[in-house]
Amino acid sequence: MVFELTKMTWPDVEDGLAESSLVVVPTASVEQHGPHLPLSVDALRGRELGRRIAAELDCFLAPVVRPGMSDHHMDFPGTISLSEETFKAVIRDYCESLTDHGFTDIALFTSHGGNADALVEVADRLDADLDGHVFVAGDREGMMEARTAAMGEFGVTPEEAGAHAGAAETAFLLETNPELVEPTDGATGFVGDVSDIPLEDGIRAVSDNGVLGDPEQATLEQGERLIESCASYFAGEIEAETARAVESR
Numbered sequence: 001m002v003f004e005l006t007k008m009t010w011p012d013v014e015d016g017l018a019e020s021s022l023v024v025v026p027t028a029s030v031e032q033h034g035p036h037l038p039l040s041v042d043a044l045r046g047r048e049l050g051r052r053i054a055a056e057l058d059c060f061l062a063p064v065v066r067p068g069m070s071d072h073h074m075d076f077p078g079t080i081s082l083s084e085e086t087f088k089a090v091i092r093d094y095c096e097s098l099t100d101h102g103f104t105d106i107a108l109f110t111s112h113g114g115n116a117d118a119l120v121e122v123a124d125r126l127d128a129d130l131d132g133h134v135f136v137a138g139d140r141e142g143m144m145e146a147r148t149a150a151m152g153e154f155g156v157t158p159e160e161a162g163a164h165a166g167a168a169e170t171a172f173l174l175e176t177n178p179e180l181v182e183p184t185d186g187a188t189g190f191v192g193d194v195s196d197i198p199l200e201d202g203i204r205a206v207s208d209n210g211v212l213g214d215p216e217q218a219t220l221e222q223g224e225r226l227i228e229s230c231a232s233y234f235a236g237e238i239e240a241e242t243a244r245a246v247e248s249r
């Protein structure tokens with residue numbers, strides 16, 4: 001059972017809080033995702049993962065925080081980027097509102113890598129300042145492992161699955177929002193090791209179409225497997241963290 005805040009009335013929220021005071025908060029982006037995917041990819045992924053996670057944990061789901069920190073995508077039209085200061089302030093206000101209503105555990109996660117460091121910093125701060133337990137579920141390495149494992153089952157390499165708008169994100173959207181996926185022929189971008197790429201130069205310095213990976217390898221079947229794998233990774237991390245917190249109370 002998912003308690004999806006944006007679909008509920010306030011009395012429903014009040015009743016729901018008697019059953020669970022854990023809320024999952026996805027953070028995402030509004031940024032370019034190549035010539036074949038919409039700017040909402042990370043937000044759509046965040047919502048779908050959030051929905052699956054909340055279903056597994058029988059808890060609340062807050063609306064996706066978007067946009068996020070996307071300076072490295074600003075060379076591409078349409079991208080909307082928050083400064084680090086604004087992003088952290090938005091997260092603070094979100095969490096303060098939620099703890100004010102009696103949520104005791106706030107599980108943040110990000111479907112957009114650019115938010116990761118700032119999110120951990122602000123969550124640590126809020127955990128100390130607010131009444132509830134505020135934490136970031138999982139990390140980029142863990143999510144990438146879940147992604148690589150799922151895509152690997154279909155013979156897709158990590159480089160093809162891609163760090164951005166590659167086979168993985170394309171497969172995800174083929175499953176959740178096929179109507180938003182444009183033809184992928186010719187959408188292949190930089191397929192290689194991206195670990196040393198300096199983000200401050202922007203994505204366009206390495207990929208002219210904004211893609212890191214090979215969207216042409218994406219299939220619908222991969223999408224379903226990928227979503228399962230990533231959602232169960234985050235749900236497991238949230239369960240472990242809330243259990244740790246209970247023990248230390």
Ligand SMILES: [Zn+2]
Pocket residue numbers: 033041042111112164165169
């Ligand atoms: Zn993305």
